[in-house]
Amino acid sequence: MKAPLRWLWSLLRGGLRLLLALIILFEEWGWEPLARLMARIGALPPLRRLGPLIRGLPPYAALLLFLLPGLLLLPVKLAALWLIGIGRAGLGLALIVLAKLLGTAVVARLFQLTQPALLRLAWFARLYARWSAWKQGLLDWLRASAAWRGARALKLRLRRLWRREAVREQPHRY
Template identity: 55%
Template sequence: MNRALARLGRGLRAVAGVPVVLLILFEEWGWRPLSRALGRLARWPPIARLEDRLRQVPPPIALALFLTPTLGLLPVKLLALWLVHAGQAGLGLALIVAAKLLGTALLGRLFVLTEPQLRHYRWLAHALDAWSAYKQRVKAWWRSTAVARAATRVAAAWRQLWRRWRARRCG
């Protein structure tokens, strides 16, 4: 009986782990690159000054700013749903994707700029630390799987092919 429960528990953890792995992949391949891309705008002096001011805001304002992109893009997403309802499914879907990308980029950039202020909230600092530790454990588990090792080999082969192709084309 105990073995059956242990197997069931492992199976449930594996199934529940899929959304977590997807969330971590989104963070690694979505949040961070989009935030860095948006950060390139900081080379423009007005944006650089704005970012400097954002780094100085007190914790309550940092928290409010951090929530702003989510709330600010809600009307855009509702418009996208209306477009889908009105028979403009492609346009509505494109608007949802654009809003998601923009919202993710803004949220990521705001987090980078205001993380020290946000960490003044002990509950948030604890949650961020716990998430980071959990994420490291999930990444270590993922890297140990045969699927991840195979995907790494395939990605390395594609990168090598890409480099050869570019060397021939550009060189």
């Protein structure tokens, strides 16, 4: 490959890696808090019995249940695209964001409940291990980048400044 093409390919590959890493990082950021929220909702009296029922599902029933939210949200996402198409872009984007948050919350909780059953499927366990290793490598690459380290240092400096200002503004009690 010629040098300019190699450079272009390297640039495109780096940009794609960065985009994927940021998407995964965003998912990771929301996954745990949303799963905790759904666990609290699932602890409410009308829903309390669902957790043990879901945990007791056989592997392929658990897989079907795990995939169901994605299928159920597809019409909502299509409706959002239709809204954007007819000029209601704000409403359409709001619907997409809401569907993404709700979908992530439900999928995160369902994965917590169905993971043991899903990992009994040999092919799922292999894919999950490969996915986890690939995702971790991608996130390690992102966290090792100069941009990430700089943003983290800036965040820490801002946090220290914020705390210093908060302490300064507190009235002294004697």
